Amino acid sequence: xxxxxLVGLFCFLVAAAVYCxxxxxxxxxxxxxxxxxxxxxxxxxAIAAVETGHNWAAIGKLGERGRCQFMRATWxxxxxxxxxxxxxxxxxxxxxxxxxxxxxxLDAFERNGHDFDPALIAAAWRFxxxxxxxxxxxxxxxxxxxxxxxxxxL
Numbered sequence: 400x401x402x403x404x405l406v407g408l409f410c411f412l413v414a415a416a417v418y419c420x421x422x423x424x425x426x427x428x429x430x431x432x433x434x435x436x437x438x439x440x441x442x443x444x445a446i447a448a449v450e451t452g453h454n455w456a457a458i459g460k461l462g463e464r465g466r467c468q469f470m471r472a473t474w475x476x477x478x479x480x481x482x483x484x485x486x487x488x489x490x491x492x493x494x495x496x497x498x499x500x501x502x503x504x505l506d507a508f509e510r511n512g513h514d515f516d517p518a519l520i521a522a523a524w525r526f527x528x529x530x531x532x533x534x535x536x537x538x539x540x541x542x543x544x545x546x547x548x549x550x551x552x553l
Contacts, residue, residue, distance in 0.1 A: 437505065437515050438551060443467065443497050445517070445546035446524050449539050456487050467497050467524070476500075504528055518544035 447466040451457035455466050463470050464486035474482045477499040478492055485492045504520060507528040513519060521543035523531035534540060 437520075438547075439498060439501060441550040442517060442520060442543075442547050443501060444550060445543045446521060448546055449521070449542045450525075455489050455493075458487070465493055467493075467500075469496060469500070473500065476503075500524070516544070517547040 447453050450468045451466050453466050457466065457468065458464055459468050461470065464474075464482065465488075469482075469486055471482045474486055474496060477496045478485075480492045486496075501520070501524075504523045505515065507523070508515060508519070513531075518540040519531050521540040522534040524543075525539060526534045
């Protein structure tokens with residue numbers, strides 16, 4: 400290989416490394432690193448938009464209910480209110496369950512040292528906190544993250 404080709408290849412690799420480093424820096428800036436930086440209403444709004452389009456009366460194939468598609472067992476972890484009655488209503492009970500579930504996800508991330516990436520939060524919401532890393536790149540997780548960043552104007 401000629402000297403000129405080696406110099407050209409080296410310049411290309413340096414430019415690619417600089418571009419990747421800049422893109423990574425921008426991505427890291429966009430990702431929330433601290434729990435306090437998560438806008439709770441915005442992330443719940445984004446999750447509800449992707450799950451059901453904010454349809455409170457939605458019932459999923461596996462029996463999940465409400466705009467954020469809770470399963471009965473998950474619902475019962477946070478409240479004694481009847482699942483069939485309250486999961487499908489815009490009520491303070493539903494809002495409490497949504498916020499409590501999000502808090503549990505964020506607690507798990509904090510314990511395990513994960514960043515508070517909206518796509519990761521969405522994956523944990525849908526697939527469980529233990530499966531979140533595996534499904535972080537799922538289409539629904541990316542859509543939630545995009546809606547979240549749009550809501551924040553980023």
